Amino acid sequence: MISLAGRDILNAWGKFVFTGIGLGLLIGVTLTMAGVYRGMVDDGKALLDNSGADLWVVQQDTLGPYAESSSINDDLYRSILAMPGVAEAANVTYLTMQVRQGRRDVRAMVVGVVAGSPGKPGWPPYLVAGRQITRSHYEAVADIAAGFRLGERIQVRRNHYTVVGLTRRMVSSSGDPMVFIPLKDAQEAQFLKDNDAVLQQRRRTAENPSLNRPGVPGLLDAVIASQSNNPYVNAVLVRIRPGYSAEEIARPIRRWQRLTAYTRSQMEEILIGKLIATSSKQIGMFLVILAIVSAAIVAFIIYTLTMDKIREIAVLKLIGTRNRTIAAMIMQQAIALGVIGFVVGKITATFAAPLFPKYVLLMPLDTVAGFFAVLMICVLASLIAIRMALKVDPAEAIGG
Amino acid sequence: MGKGILIEGVGKRYGTGDTAVDALKSVNMHVAPGEVVGLIGPSGSGKTTLLKCLGAVIEPTAGRMVLGDQVIYDKGWRIPDLRALRRDRIGFVFQAPYLIPFLDVTDNVALLPMLAGVPNAEARKRANELLKALDIEHRARAMPSQLSGGEQQRVAIARGLVNRPPVILADEPTAPLDSERALTVIRILNDMARRFETAVIVVTHDEKIIPTFKRIYHIRDGVTHEEAGEGRAFQ
Numbered sequence: 001m002i003s004l005a006g007r008d009i010l011n012a013w014g015k016f017v018f019t020g021i022g023l024g025l026l027i028g029v030t031l032t033m034a035g036v037y038r039g040m041v042d043d044g045k046a047l048l049d050n051s052g053a054d055l056w057v058v059q060q061d062t063l064g065p066y067a068e069s070s071s072i073n074d075d076l077y078r079s080i081l082a083m084p085g086v087a088e089a090a091n092v093t094y095l096t097m098q099v100r101q102g103r104r105d106v107r108a109m110v111v112g113v114v115a116g117s118p119g120k121p122g123w124p125p126y127l128v129a130g131r132q133i134t135r136s137h138y139e140a141v142a143d144i145a146a147g148f149r150l151g152e153r154i155q156v157r158r159n160h161y162t163v164v165g166l167t168r169r170m171v172s173s174s175g176d177p178m179v180f181i182p183l184k185d186a187q188e189a190q191f192l193k194d195n196d197a198v199l200q201q202r203r204r205t206a207e208n209p210s211l212n213r214p215g216v217p218g219l220l221d222a223v224i225a226s227q228s229n230n231p232y233v234n235a236v237l238v239r240i241r242p243g244y245s246a247e248e249i250a251r252p253i254r255r256w257q258r259l260t261a262y263t264r265s266q267m268e269e270i271l272i273g274k275l276i277a278t279s280s281k282q283i284g285m286f287l288v289i290l291a292i293v294s295a296a297i298v299a300f301i302i303y304t305l306t307m308d309k310i311r312e313i314a315v316l317k318l319i320g321t322r323n324r325t326i327a328a329m330i331m332q333q334a335i336a337l338g339v340i341g342f343v344v345g346k347i348t349a350t351f352a353a354p355l356f357p358k359y360v361l362l363m364p365l366d367t368v369a370g371f372f373a374v375l376m377i378c379v380l381a382s383l384i385a386i387r388m389a390l391k392v393d394p395a396e397a398i399g400g
Numbered sequence: 401m402g403k404g405i406l407i408e409g410v411g412k413r414y415g416t417g418d419t420a421v422d423a424l425k426s427v428n429m430h431v432a433p434g435e436v437v438g439l440i441g442p443s444g445s446g447k448t449t450l451l452k453c454l455g456a457v458i459e460p461t462a463g464r465m466v467l468g469d470q471v472i473y474d475k476g477w478r479i480p481d482l483r484a485l486r487r488d489r490i491g492f493v494f495q496a497p498y499l500i501p502f503l504d505v506t507d508n509v510a511l512l513p514m515l516a517g518v519p520n521a522e523a524r525k526r527a528n529e530l531l532k533a534l535d536i537e538h539r540a541r542a543m544p545s546q547l548s549g550g551e552q553q554r555v556a557i558a559r560g561l562v563n564r565p566p567v568i569l570a571d572e573p574t575a576p577l578d579s580e581r582a583l584t585v586i587r588i589l590n591d592m593a594r595r596f597e598t599a600v601i602v603v604t605h606d607e608k609i610i611p612t613f614k615r616i617y618h619i620r621d622g623v624t625h626e627e628a629g630e631g632r633a634f635q
């Protein structure tokens with residue numbers, strides 16, 4: 001027996017291939033959409049992995065430091081460091097802001113890390129070029145995605161920094177590239193006002209009689225000094241000694257230090273369950289709509305292809321072709337269309353993924369699931385056409 | 401095969417009520433195995449309708465039909481699988497060719513034995529033999545849309561004969577053919593009838609082939625009358 005589906009496709013392959021390509025672009029969009037979601041989750045995980053922490057200590061009752069703002073005193077890390085089982089504890093600040101380079105602005109997550117202690121939690125674990133920050137001021141390590149090059153001068157608020165090192169895949173949970181600067185600078189940047197505001201505040205403080213008492217020399221200077229430095233950080237990142245569990249360290253921190261401490265899995269829960277939950281629902285919605293649209297289009301195409309062949313199907317019935325053979329012909333064509341569409345879609349998605357500004361992660365498992373979903377949709381869609389084909393009355397096909 | 405074709409009092413009414421048309425009123429025919437009979441009548445007299453009934457394409461509304469030693473219709477179909485009947489026991493040459501446009505000439509013909517389970521190579525061999533006899537084998541790889549009307553009709557004839565069915569129903573098979581080829585078709589039908597004990601009914605208007613029938617049925621207003629033909633031999 002010859003393949004009726006195959007012969008029909010070969011006879012009108014142009015129509016078939018173009019239809020398949022059209023469908024493929026739609027499938028490509030769907031696969032990319034799934035990749036965008038996976039990329040978001042992966043960005044979140046990369047953020048946690050790259051921080052090198054086992055425990056995140058943040059302000060009480062906040063979901064900080066990534067999902068909510070958190071502010072804790074920058075000397076708290078010492079008492080944490082003194083706890084048994086704690087290998088390392090380091091202050092860190094996170095602030096998403098515009099970073100200037102020459103004439104352009106890059107949205108980046110500026111991370112303040114304790115200068116001169118590479119390898120501590122919070123530090124970029126590896127560089128693709130250059131070196132780590134060694135001085136405590138005005139050096140920066142930037143993610144390659146920010147587009148900065150080694151030796152370039154970048155501006156964070158009022159201060160200029162020299163890019164001394166480059167990292168890869170160091171991004172915030174929303175995909176912004178990270179720029180690492182020394183902690184002191186970062187604390188200042190979070191707090192820093194422009195020159196006018198500083199002058200204004202000094203003048204206001206000096207005019208306040210309760211802060212500028214004639215009989216207490218030095219008070220004004222002390223007040224101004226305390227106003228213009230920032231003793232806060234967003235979180236303390238803790239690395240735990242082997243043999244201790246994160247939870248057993250977290251418990252006393254929560255109880256005695258009046259702070260909130262998150263383990264790695266809790267942090268993941270916050271990032272994926274809360275921070276990107278709305279975005280992922282949004283994407284999920286898109287996926288559902290795209291799947292429905294694809295299914296409708298496949299059904300429509302198969303229906304039309306079958307309609308075009310109604311005469312031939314009637315003749316096939318007249319010469320004694322079994323229903324099974326006719327149904328198989330239609331279903332094979334639907335599946336062939338699905339396979340062409342899927343191949344085109346996969347290629348499209350693979351080539352399109354790197355062009356997206358945020359990370360698009362095409363997971364093999366999604367690809368396989370997508371393939372079976374496409375086949376399912378094609379089979380279901382062909383059922384409508386098959387039903388119609390089997391109802392055709394052969395006598396109507398031939399005149400007298 | 402025994403009886404060949406036996407038709408008794410077959411009627412066919414299209415539609416119901418005021419618009420009903422009695423295309424066949426009372427048709428009585430008998431075709432012996434190995435016999436080729438002509439069926440002639442004016443346009444609209446019910447010739448195609450009769451072949452469709454006999455070929456199990458449409459259902460009669462009265463009468464009895466017997467193929468070989470099996471009653472296929474007696475006020476209702478008497479066999480469950482009409483499609484298998486069409487495939488295995490009836491060779492139908494329709495009034496128009498109705499070829500499958502996405503199969504080439506050979507496979508249009510070979511499809512029938514393939515549907516009956518004959519291996520592809522064997523089916524194509526049978527198809528090509530017939531195509532050769534019908535003088536169309538040089539177009540064997542062509543698609544139907546590339547053929548002339550007469551060429552298409554010859555392919556359709558080959559398709560009707562290829563399974564060597566015990567019954568062949570041909571509806572004006574020679575209409576688009578020149579007289580020489582028309583006579584070739586009739587000769588092939590006679591050969592098949594003789595060699596395989598086939599019962600053949602040929603509907604025709606064709607003055608050139610009418611003299612070849614030994615027996616002819618006339619049909620007018622849905623009623624048949626038998627008469628003797630000239631039965632002129634070929635050579």
Ligand SMILES: Nc1ncnc2c1ncn2[C@@H]1O[C@H](COP(=O)(O)OP(=O)(O)OP(=O)(O)O)[C@@H](O)[C@H]1O
Pocket residue numbers: 399400414415421422423441442443444445446447448449450
């Ligand atoms: N599907 C149908 N519904 C209603 N009437 C029909 C139908 N098919 C045929 N008829 C009518 O039945 C009658 C017989 O038609 P049929 O096709 O059998 O004629 P015919 O002898 O084959 O004519 P021709 O030589 O023109 O092919 C005609 O009056 C025709 O109008």
Ligand SMILES: [Mg+2]
Pocket residue numbers: 400447448449495571
């Ligand atoms: Mg007719």
